[in-house]
Amino acid sequence: MKELSSVSSPVIPDRNLQGALPHHVAVIMDGNGRWAMQQGLPRTAGHKKGVDAVREIVKHCRHHGIGYLTLFAFSNENWSRPQQEIRVLTDLLCASIDTEARLLIDNDIKLSVIGDLTRFTESLQASIESTCRQTRNNRSMTLTIALNYGGQWDIYNACQAIAKKVECGELGAAEITHRVIQSHLCTHDLPDPDLLIRTGGEIRISNFLLWQLAYTELFFTDTYWPDFDIGRFEIALNDYAERQRRFGNIGRQIKETA
Ligand code: IPE
Ligand code: IPE
Ligand code: MG
Numbered sequence: 001m002k003e004l005s006s007v008s009s010p011v012i013p014d015r016n017l018q019g020a021l022p023h024h025v026a027v028i029m030d031g032n033g034r035w036a037m038q039q040g041l042p043r044t045a046g047h048k049k050g051v052d053a054v055r056e057i058v059k060h061c062r063h064h065g066i067g068y069l070t071l072f073a074f075s076n077e078n079w080s081r082p083q084q085e086i087r088v089l090t091d092l093l094c095a096s097i098d099t100e101a102r103l104l105i106d107n108d109i110k111l112s113v114i115g116d117l118t119r120f121t122e123s124l125q126a127s128i129e130s131t132c133r134q135t136r137n138n139r140s141m142t143l144t145i146a147l148n149y150g151g152q153w154d155i156y157n158a159c160q161a162i163a164k165k166v167e168c169g170e171l172g173a174a175e176i177t178h179r180v181i182q183s184h185l186c187t188h189d190l191p192d193p194d195l196l197i198r199t200g201g202e203i204r205i206s207n208f209l210l211w212q213l214a215y216t217e218l219f220f221t222d223t224y225w226p227d228f229d230i231g232r233f234e235i236a237l238n239d240y241a242e243r244q245r246r247f248g249n250i251g252r253q254i255k256e257t258a
Contacts, residue, residue, distance in 0.1 A: 020240070020241055021064060021065070021066060021237065021241070022066060022193075022194035022195040022217075022237070022240055023066065023067050023068065023191060023194055024066075024067065024068035024069075024070065024190065024191050024192065024193045024194050024195075025061060025066055025068070025069050025070070025193065025194070025195045025196075025197065026069075026070040026071075026072070026193035026195070026196045026197070026208070026209060026212075026213075026216070027057070027069070027070070027071050027072065027196070027197045027198070027199070028072045028196070028197070028198040028199070028200075028205075028206060028208055029050060029053070029054070029071055029072060029073065029199060029225040029228075030198060030199050030200030030201075030202060030206075030224075030225060031046075031199050031200025031201065031223070031224030031225045031226070032046030032047045032049070032050045032224065032225050032226060033046050033047075034046070034200065034224055035049065035050075035224035035225065035226045035227065036049070036226075038224075043085060044084075044085060044088040044089075046224070046225075046226055047085075047088060047089055047092055048092060049226035050225050050226050051092060051096050052226070053225055053226050053227075053228050053229070054071065054096075055100065055103070056229060056230060057069070057228070057230075057233055058103070058109070058143055059103075059107070060230050060233055061141060062107050062109060062140065062141050064237075065140075066141065067141055067142065068141070068142050068144070068190055068191065068193075069141065069142075069143050069144070070114075070143075070144040070145075070146065070187075070190065070193065070209070071143070071144070071145050071146065072146045072149065072206075072208050073093065073145050073146060073147055074089065074093070074115070074146070074147045074148055074149070075146075075148075075149060075150055075206060075207060075208075076115075076116075076148060076149065076150035076152075076153055076207065077150070077206075077207065078148075079119070079148075090120060090121060090124055093124060093147070094121070094123055094124045094127050097111075097124075097127045097128055097131050098127050098130075098131070100131075101130075101131045101134060101135070104131065104134075104135045104138070104143065105134060105135060105138070107140065107141075108138045108139060108140035108141070109135060109138050109140060109141045109142070109143050110135045110136060110137075110138040110139070110141070110142045110143070111128075111131050111132050111135045111143050111144075111145070112132060112142055112143070112144045112145075112189075113128050113132065113144070113145050113146075113147055114144055114145075114146050114147070114149050114154075114186040114187060115146050115147040115148040115149030115150075115153075115186070116148045116149075116153065117147060117148065119148055120147070120148065128147075142190065144187075144190060146208070146209075149186075149208075150207045151205070151207050151208055151209055151210030151211065151212075152207055152210065154185050154186055154187070154209075154210070154211070155185070155210060155211055157184075157185075157186070158181055158184035158185050161184045162176055162180065162181070162184055181211070182211070185211060185212070187209065187212055190212075192212045192213070192214070192215065192216065193209065193212060193213060193216045194216060194217060194240070194245075195216065195217050195219060195236065195237075195240045196208075196209075196213055196216045196217070196218050196219065197219045197220075197221070197228075197233075197236050198218075198219070198220050198221070199221055199223050199224060199225045199228045200222075200223075200224055200225060201220075201221075201222040201224075202220075203220050215245070215247055217240055217243050217245065219236045219239055219240065221235075221236070
């Protein structure tokens with residue numbers, strides 16, 4: 001494991017360190033536009049400020065040894081936004097993936113991207129490809145960015161790939177198990193999220209990791225994404241640590257196996 005560099009060591013506010021840490025945290029980073037409007041700024045200023053929040057949360061996850069962080073940055077549905085906002089968002093993604101590559105390399109973080117990238121500009125696709133390649137052997141943490149991603153898109157892609165295998169006789173219909181479906185999703189090399197955080201006050205999933213969130217603990221906060229700092233992240237981690245995950249069992253069974 002490489003040295004932990006450029007990772008701040010914040011004072012951890014009141015955290016129950018005995019409690020379980022999630023292995024995989026997924027985040028719906030919402031509220032950038034409303035944050036900006038609240039400050040009297042154009043919506044795009046919120047997206048710019050949101051990049052700073054991403055950097056801090058990435059560093060904090062790495063600091064805690066959280067193995068997987070998956071961030072929803074652009075949904076299939078976000079294409080219906082005004083063209084100018086889409087342009088700012090894609091330019092920002094392109095610039096951030098380039099400028100943050102050093103942080104990922106220095107901190108042994110692997111970048112991975114899920115979603116249909118073919119609709120993005122060639123320069124964004126090239127930046128993604130380059131940073132993913134440079135970080136592909138990093139092992140301390142996997143940062144996954146969901147871009148032009150949708151949970152339904154992920155599931156129907158998996159269905160099509162499986163159907164093709166059935167069609168050519170590579171797979172029997174009775175062999176389509178939970179594991180087979182999982183292995184055809186674009187998250188096939190990630191564990192399911194333990195904790196999903198959604199900022200920005202909406203209580204919905206908005207077509208994120210629909211299959212993968214089956215037993216994920218959900219945490220919703222009114223805080224807009226640009227204001228979601230380490231202290232607020234710690235509140236979500238502490239909340240998670242207090243929960244009993246039963247996976248269909250009863251509480252006593254969970255205590256017995258603990
Ligand atoms: C989340 O913030 C970023 C993206 C969806 C790209 P929003 O842009 O949705 O901000 P609000 O929800 O309108 O405030
Ligand atoms: C969810 O935010 C998608 C991302 C954060 C990328 P949206 O702002 O697009 O979600 P809705 O439209 O409010 O459900
Ligand atoms: Mg939104």
